């Protein structure tokens with residue numbers, strides 16, 4: 111009797127399928143079960159999704175073309191920790207910060223044993239940036255509280271790369287407080303001041319009290335994220351300021367930002 115195993119890759123096969131897109135072990139095109147060695151996981155998009163190398167490079171180019179021509183959007187890869195938020199274990203709060211866990215504070219969230227402080231202007235920043243960029247959030251942490259389109263340490267264990275971002279590198283802008291974690295993509299990179307709200311592991315800890323201790327914070331209207339948004343809008347305008355539509359097929363955002371670069375006030 112014929113069964114599915116006859117079609118598996120362990121059997122001789124005349125299939126010429128390149129098995130570009132595989133989900134839960136099964137090729138979406140030919141329904142075979144190919145070897146997974148040549149593909150890499152994209153679980154952050156769909157659980158169980160794997161793409162072959164050919165599929166990755168094809169999808170990157172196509173995604174960017176559609177994004178540029180149809181939506182007038184570039185790609186934005188945002189670091190999470192110390193760029194968009196600062197988080198710390200509740201048990202690591204200093205004496206002067208313990209007032210934070212008494213009562214509701216709108217810009218603070220408690221998640222399991224952690225306390226998360228959102229950087230000032232974040233909500234407006236995301237809302238506005240979303241109009242001109244496809245956004246990815248990238249973290250080196252194992253952050254279960256980050257549930258959006260997030261690439262975590264599990265997806266990309268060592269340094270940060272754009273391998274998992276389905277966009278052409280010529281259309282990607284990266285924002286991170288640490289330049290050295292992007293050894294292969296410095297030209298795409300914008301630096302931003304490290305956001306440190308809590309005292310714990312503060313590199314300046316001896317010098318001054320934390321924002322939390324002194325009940326201060328970055329400026330909402332002229333802080334790093336507000337200035338970053340201004341700069342990103344300029345870059346977006348510069349990128350799309352061409353008369354001929356075909357120019358978008360080859361235009362490169364790296365020539366505009368000349369990274370690594372830290373925009374004014376960021």
Ligand SMILES: [Zn+2]
Pocket residue numbers: 127128129130137138139140141142
């Ligand atoms: Zn196949």
